[in-house]
Amino acid sequence: MQHSKFSKSIILASIALTYSISGYSAASKADYRDFVPSPEQPYYFQDGKVDFGTYNGFRRYHADCHVCHGPAGMGSSYAPALLESLKVMSYGDFVNAVVTGREGRDNMIMPSFAQNVDVIKYIADIYAYLKARADGVIGPTRPDKFPKVKKLIADK
Numbered sequence: 454m455q456h457s458k459f460s461k462s463i464i465l466a467s468i469a470l471t472y473s474i475s476g477y478s479a480a481s482k483a484d485y486r487d488f489v490p491s492p493e494q495p496y497y498f499q500d501g502k503v504d505f506g507t508y509n510g511f512r513r514y515h516a517d518c519h520v521c522h523g524p525a526g527m528g529s530s531y532a533p534a535l536l537e538s539l540k541v542m543s544y545g546d547f548v549n550a551v552v553t554g555r556e557g558r559d560n561m562i563m564p565s566f567a568q569n570v571d572v573i574k575y576i577a578d579i580y581a582y583l584k585a586r587a588d589g590v591i592g593p594t595r596p597d598k599f600p601k602v603k604k605l606i607a608d609k
């Protein structure tokens with residue numbers, strides 16, 4: 454009885470300690486290294502720099518999308534401005550459009566990228582880049598970046 458009460462208080466104290474330590478470290482060094490992208494917050498931006506994934510999205514976009522969608526997501530006479538599309542488009546709808554492709558008005562074709570590994574593998578990065586553009590966080594030029602963390606991105 455006494456014993457179990459004692460261990461319970463030890464456990465509670467150690468839980469409190471764990472939380473206060475992790476709370477402290479999160480507050481003192483939360484930065485791009487702790488960033489985990491999600492559809493709700495796909496990019497990280499601080500001090501004029503984006504996370505490496507978003508930067509990679511800039512590169513992928515300009516390798517595979519800008520011929521039709523214009524530089525920096527600004528659109529062309531052929532295809533819509535994706536920085537406008539992403540103000541209303543969900544991540545799921547975005548992925549769907551890129552994977553399945555589309556046939557638009559006047560036979561303007563959005564090709565399917567389902568077979569393009571360089572696009573499919575980095576689709577979240579491309580989304581992050583365009584979302585940062587849509588939110589007005591970065592401008593049309595090459596963004597500054599934080600170094601790569603965790604996942605290894607082939608740099609070719």
Ligand code: HEC
Nearest residue numbers: 517518521531532538547550555556557558561562563572
């Ligand atoms: C060969 C030209 C071409 C290329 C390359 C291309 N697109 Fe498209 N895309 C289009 C056209 C045309 C449309 C409009 C189709 C329509 O009217 O429904 C479109 C539509 C889209 C849409 C839907 C936009 C909206 O507002 O509904 C998304 C998202 C999209 N493209 C993403 C991409 C991404 C990402 C890439 C690069 C991986 C890419 N596209 C490459 C031509 C292209």
